[in-house]
Amino acid sequence: MKLARVIGNVVSSVKTESHSHTKLMVVHPIDENNQLIGSSLIAADNSQAGIGDRVLIIEEGGSARQVLKNSTAAVDAVIAGIIDEVRD
Template sequence: MKLAKVIGNVVSTVKTESHHGCKLMVVLPVDTDGNPAGDSIIAVDGVNAGIGETVLIVEEGGSARDIMRNPNGAYDTVIVGIVDEGIN
């Protein structure tokens, strides 16, 4: 798992079948101080996160499929939690 900051929404008229009905967000990995720690990524939102929130992401296919409860899904990155406090 990694920390990330939600920085935007993704609107797509064409998606793979496993992504139908999924909300896609742009996230920026951050370190424990909230500083950028990598390039932005598109992630499936599994927890109804909003722009500006610090979240936990999983970037491993097997774990992402388990979280989305779709063993045949094509998920690379999934938002799995929202950080309530501790990161600015």
């Protein structure tokens, strides 16, 4: 699992069947000091996240599909939760 910030949403007029009714968001990994690290990616949103939210992402296909409760989804990253606070 990784910390990330939602930086945008993906709008698509055509989606694979496993993505229908699934909101896709652009997320960028962050460190514990909220600094951007690495590259941005697209993640399915299972938590009703919005642009600017700090989120917890899972970047592993099997686990992402379990969070979505869809074993056949073509997904390798998912927003698993919205982060309210990070403590030491």
